[in-house]
Amino acid sequence: MSGPVIADHSPPQGPQQAVSQAQATGDPPRQETRESAERRQPHHHFRQAYAAIDLGTNNCRLLIARPASGNFVVIDAFSRVVRLGEGLAQTGRLSDAAMDRALGALKVCADKLRRRNVHLARSVATEACRRAANGAEFIERVRRETGIMLDIISAQEEARLAVLGCHILLEDGIGPAMIFDIGGGSTELVLIEPGGPVPRILDWQSVPWGVVSLSETVGHEIEDADENARAARYAKMRQVVDDSFAEFAGRIAPHRAPDLRLLGTSGTVTTLASVHLELPQYDRKAVDGLIVPSDSMREISSRLAHMAAEERRRLPCIGQERADLVVAGCAILESILDLWPAPRLGVADRGIREGILRSLMSADAEGAQARASLRRMRDSE
Numbered sequence: 001m002s003g004p005v006i007a008d009h010s011p012p013q014g015p016q017q018a019v020s021q022a023q024a025t026g027d028p029p030r031q032e033t034r035e036s037a038e039r040r041q042p043h044h045h046f047r048q049a050y051a052a053i054d055l056g057t058n059n060c061r062l063l064i065a066r067p068a069s070g071n072f073v074v075i076d077a078f079s080r081v082v083r084l085g086e087g088l089a090q091t092g093r094l095s096d097a098a099m100d101r102a103l104g105a106l107k108v109c110a111d112k113l114r115r116r117n118v119h120l121a122r123s124v125a126t127e128a129c130r131r132a133a134n135g136a137e138f139i140e141r142v143r144r145e146t147g148i149m150l151d152i153i154s155a156q157e158e159a160r161l162a163v164l165g166c167h168i169l170l171e172d173g174i175g176p177a178m179i180f181d182i183g184g185g186s187t188e189l190v191l192i193e194p195g196g197p198v199p200r201i202l203d204w205q206s207v208p209w210g211v212v213s214l215s216e217t218v219g220h221e222i223e224d225a226d227e228n229a230r231a232a233r234y235a236k237m238r239q240v241v242d243d244s245f246a247e248f249a250g251r252i253a254p255h256r257a258p259d260l261r262l263l264g265t266s267g268t269v270t271t272l273a274s275v276h277l278e279l280p281q282y283d284r285k286a287v288d289g290l291i292v293p294s295d296s297m298r299e300i301s302s303r304l305a306h307m308a309a310e311e312r313r314r315l316p317c318i319g320q321e322r323a324d325l326v327v328a329g330c331a332i333l334e335s336i337l338d339l340w341p342a343p344r345l346g347v348a349d350r351g352i353r354e355g356i357l358r359s360l361m362s363a364d365a366e367g368a369q370a371r372a373s374l375r376r377m378r379d380s381e
Contacts, residue, residue: 057184127185268329
C-alpha cells in the first residue's frame with residue numbers, strides 16, 4: 001500500500017494553507033480513494049513539521065511530528081472528548097451542541113498548526129460524519145471557521161490507516177494476524193499478512209457499532225438499573241455485535257491457525273489495559289505495546305459490565321468521561337476475542353494519526369526525490 005502523492009500548489013491564507021488531491025489504494029478490495037492534504041511553504045529556519053487530525057465519533061485528536069531517522073518524533077499532541085456522534089443513532093444528524101464541541105477542539109488544533117510551522121497536514125473525519133445527514137454541511141462550517149479542511153474518509157481507508165499506524169506493535173509469529181480499531185461510531189477489523197514495511201491486507205470488515213453508537217442503541221435508559229438489567233443489556237450488546245460480525249467470521253475461519261495474534265487500537269483496549277495494570281492514572285508509556293492475556297481482558301470486561309455507572313466512575317483510568325461508554329467497548333472486545341481467539345492481546349495507543357503521518361512523510365520524501373531527479377535530468381540536457 002503506497003502513500004499519497006502530493007501535488008504542489010501556491011499557498012492561500014489560513015492555518016493549513018493549501019489543498020492538494022492525492023490517490024491511495026487499499027488491498028483487498030482494490031479501490032481508489034481521494035485524500036485531502038494541506039500544504040504550506042516550509043519555513044527555512046525550522047525543520048518541517050507534519051500534522052494529522054482525526055475527528056472521530058467520540059474524540060478529536062491531533063498529532064504533530066518531524067521526521068527522524070526513518071521514523072518521526074512527536075513535537076505536539078492534543079486530544080479532547082467531543083462526542084460528535086452524541087444522539088446520531090436517534091436522529092441521523094449531528095446536534096448543534098456536538099458540532100460546537102468539535103469546533104472548539106478543532107480551533108485549538110488550528111492554533112497549534114500555525115504555531116508549529118506545519119508544512120503538510122491531513123485532517124480526516126470518520127463514522128459520525130459519514131453517517132450524518134448534515135455531515136457535509138458540518139465539514140464546510142469547519143473549513144469556514146477554522147481553515148481546517150476535513151476529508152470524510154471511507155471505512156476501508158480508516159482501516160488501512162489504523163493498520164499502517166500500529167502494525168509494528170504486532171507480536172512476531174507465523175501466519176495471518178488480526179488488527180482491530182473500536183471507535184465511537186464503528187469498529188474496523190483487518191486480517192493481515194505481516195511482512196515487509198507494510199503488511200498485506202487479506203480481508204477487512206467495518207460494522208456500525210462503536211462505543212457511542214452501541215451505547216445509544218441498546219438500552220441506554222437502563223444504565224443505572226439493577227444488576228440483572230445491566231447483565232441483560234450487556235448480553236443484548238454482545239448479540240448485536242456478534243450478529244454484525246457473523247459474515248466476516250465465516251470468511252476468515254479458514255485463516256485461523258495455532259499461532260493466533262491479535263492487536264487492538266482504541267480507547268477501549270488502552271482503558272482496559274490500564275485497569276489490568278491497576279494504574280493510578282493513565283500512562284501511555286506503560287500501555288502502548290503492552291501484551292495482556294486475553295482471559296484477563298475478558299474478566300475485566302465482565303466485571304465492568306456488571307458494575308453500576310457510579311462504581312466505574314470511581315476507577316482511576318475510567319472516570320467520568322468513559323464510565324457510560326466503556327461497557328459497549330467491552331461487549332465489542334469480547335465479540336472480537338470470540339471471533340479471533342488469540343491467547344494474548346496486544347495494546348496500541350496509536351493508530352489513524354500515526355498512519356496519516358507515515359503516509360505524508362513517505363509521499364513527501366518520494367515527491368522530493370522525483371523532483372530532484374527531474375532537475376538533474378534537465379541540468380544534463
